[in-house]
Amino acid sequence: MSLPADTATWWHVYPLGALGAPIHDRPTDGDHAHRLRRLDPWLDYVAELGCTGLLLGPIFASTSHGYDTVDHHRIDPRLGDDADFDRLVARARERGLSVLLDGVFNHVGRRHGLVDKTLEAGAGPVRLDETGHGPAPHPWEGHDDLAELDHDDPAVGELVESVMLHWLRRGIAGWRLDAAYCVPPRFWREVIGRTRTEFPEALFVAEMIHGDYADFAQASGIDAVTQYELWKAIWSSVLDTNLWELAWALERHERFNARALTQTFVGNHDVTRIASRVGDAGAVLALVVLMSVPGMPSIYYGDEQAFRGVKGSGPRGDDPLRPELPDSPAQLAPHGWWLHDLHRELIGLRHRNPWLTGGHVAVVAKDCTWIDYETTAPGHRLQVHIELEPGPAARIVIDGAPAFDWHG
Template identity: 60%
Template structure:
């Protein structure tokens, strides 16, 4: 059955960074700054880019970076208040943009009221049952060594009830779905029960779990989710380009086809947790190759804000190491530097191609020709067909594949002419071919 998510292309924004919010919350700060409303001036930009949804990073009250939540029912005061959220959702909906929220339900910040109670009332108290026992402060477990992130106890019914209430509350206010942070750290049975209960009131909601390693399909089928993040494909895209080894990408796409038998993965070449694509690639000429793959294989694509302007940023494993990949944006699109516009136009063109071929969300992709530095991909679903040719060699490359009924829809140089040989790709070039005269 077709869902609205089959047509989704997300523009992923990390609001605390995007709006220039201070890195640490100040309890009781007044007046509320209403920074969330700054996103309104970027909604048309997202639509023009070709996106149909706004994927928001954490927006709920937290202590620092948003993943240390202290109140799931309150907009972070550094961003604004409920009226600001309602206004943003209404303005997004006016433009046909869905809103996806970031749900941090594996852990909370140490200022979470129930955790404060647990410390005060002791390990045998009802409040303490909300949290996993462990070696952290107070005898509670923390998330992956981060002492300020206290792990919730997903075997406790009150925690399940809380998560269900939170998700239903914000879906009722206009959100269309949830990205579930650190979904891999939560028992799949918990997700299944939570999602099943939420769907009773919100049957069209979409749930995508953050899963880095492991059995992606099992997280979907056993957890009742719609999708998970496709980190395996993300890694194969940039490393195959850097290493001159398209065999890695071909292998990853074969595994990707297997996932598509079960669900449509959430695909990306950048997000709030990884070094930006323009910094990751060894050769900047290959950014278009990465984007062409993203937009012509199965899945639900997400574009991370700033990548469409070729922003640079390296993630570092230290305090504040995410700051470079979560920068502030200016007040409006007119304030962006002009040198990023060619990359924006490239994203625009390939997003447009994707929207003209919405069947690609569930397409299977076959590597018809693989060499270290040349790759021909043919994506099909039903009667639809798209061929993507990638050449990262220093010489032009004629692909030995059948393109007799295809024409150049997009390429590193734009759309092709009628007399152009579609199988001949220039050095460090790429092409996307579609059926045509």
Template identity: 55%
Template sequence: MIQWAEHAILWHVYPLGFTGAPRAAADGAVQHRLRRVADWLDYAVELGCSGLLLGPVFASETHGYDTIDHFRVDPRLGDEQDFDRLVAAARERGLRLVLDGVFNHVSRRFAQGGDWFRRRGDGTYDVFEGHRHLVALDHERPEVAAYVTRVLSHWLDRGVSGWRLDAAYAVPPEFWAKVVPPVRERHPDAWFLGEVLHGDYAAYVERSGLDSVTQYELWKATWSSLNDGNFFELAWALKRHVAMLDTFVPQTFIGNHDVTRLATRLTDERHFAHALVLLMTLPGVPSIYYGDEQAFRGLKEEREGGDDAIRPAFPRDPSELAPFGWPTYRLHQRLVGMRRRHPWLVRAHTSVEHLTNRALALRSTAPEGEVLTLLNIGDEPYRFPLDVTGFSVIATPSAGEGPGSLVPGHGWLVLGRSR
């Protein structure tokens, strides 16, 4: 695994929404909105993040995933100088920058024209999941592979550290196996993350040569088990999750630009912290979707504009954020800080030590140490039948709670010890 990614905690930002850019590109006049992203980097550092996962920044028609030109910054966001300033500002703060590359499909106005579009048997263009304006690229064409290789290398040359490859699940893994190696020759520290929703994650990584894929199975099991009071679902997902570590380290999350906000999804807001505890104690490369650290709400809807609620604009300055979100921000700070003090959790072996519908104890072990994560979503205090001798509290909902196996109703506790 790429060394810097071993310690990465990413703040995930959708820049068109974050900066309040208009829904559609209009006259092409440059608006320097990327500077607003740069203004929030200190906030991300104070949160505890070490990287910025940035949604689409390239010239597009509307939402950024209908790219027109991968070599040009979207004028709604700025120009190349704005991008270079953002890269420099991130570097000054020790933040790695990961870009979002959309190479499965493009806009019908794609700069290279229709010669590279994939055609159906009847001669019409193939499209992405029924969206007429998103035309699929023909990944069998050598010109497409050469183009994607150039794009990846171009922006790595400009100072970024990695790529999220959008809709990788719709692209043959053999395409990435052709594209990535020549890029790695020039940029051996580049990290490549593929968006994969389901299926055999490990097989896709092995066939594609990517470093990681998005762990949607764990995301779903996290909120679903909390809502249903059924930790058995999460325990089953964890078996698959841990097995993946034999091949790669998954990218983990409890929110992103494509799903309903966690604070909206959960039926009991007291369990938001439990989901965050899981994100920060389980193996993987975790990301925090902007606004989740402030308990933002937002419902994704399957309609035109249905993503707007989960991709909102941020204010100009942190002082303009609502007061009710700051306790959640401070909770994130504590748990992210715990994770950074135990970086070995990124690939720790995690086992289920105790399991009921509403109580779960996880043990994460590595040569460096051991962590016990105790979760109780029942109404009554729960005493876990575990020996916690030698453990100390490394994360807790509030100060003053000592080590022990008794967890209050709807409470949680993280214990740790060094080896």
């Protein structure tokens, strides 16, 4: 099911955590469950929120947290099986929801079959380091449980292409490419180019943390890149009462979006929850920015309910960011629904104005405690005023008509 980028708003969920799968201390006899079915009660919730797709974190067989894949062609048994996946895609489609999968193609888990095959042959699709005890897999960013792939080896391109096609044929809309910034852009261009011969409308979103986002997108053939610069400026400018930082980031954002689509966000599975960073009022202001600037936005599950979670360190440092959901939305705590309603209102505003995705943003005026900016497209103009003092407030005017007015 394809999804036009100008109408896309994703609900980003980390399935292993959200569905209560054991991650760190897995039973020695394995854990086999049909947890993907636990998403069923949440599909109507996502559609009613106004989102148009599910951005799923890792769902393939892995050792622990999902980013240590051991089999890209198999659903993690902690989540279910092929039938559970097909059921999820079909039920999502019934509600007009597309599905984007998280593809971890920069590295594999240490227990992936490719690792032992490469070690036995002395060369192959996994990068090796020479050590005093013989060759060993090259760890990704110092993580010994993750082995980097060699993207110069044709076998890696063949693997990635086969995985992409396999799941696209099962009905997904496209891929989020984990750690895409670590992979040569030419690799993505070649593999995505071949994949698009069968699925020309597939969507590819690259995780980019630093660098020139637009240059990377154009060199790689990828559709969109994650906008970490804007994410940082949104929460930091509110936290430090320095909207000059947001103004600078919006100017950069305009330059990026003039050349490539960005995937915008204020929360994901790797960062401290927005409400924990800046409080409830700050979370509203962050949402206003997210929904009023160019790009393709995503909402991290629970942010719309003011979930808290602070990123820690060590093997369990991400656990607070990836909590288990209750069995249904009806079991959510009552204190978060006010923020849910604001999300629904602003997502709806954005969907009624799809031109925002490819619009142009410009800062009109600013000071440390307030900012005025506008997003425009031919025949349209959205104006935003945000202030931090004397109290948090936000106002949106679209084509001369008041569209949103909030005071904390």
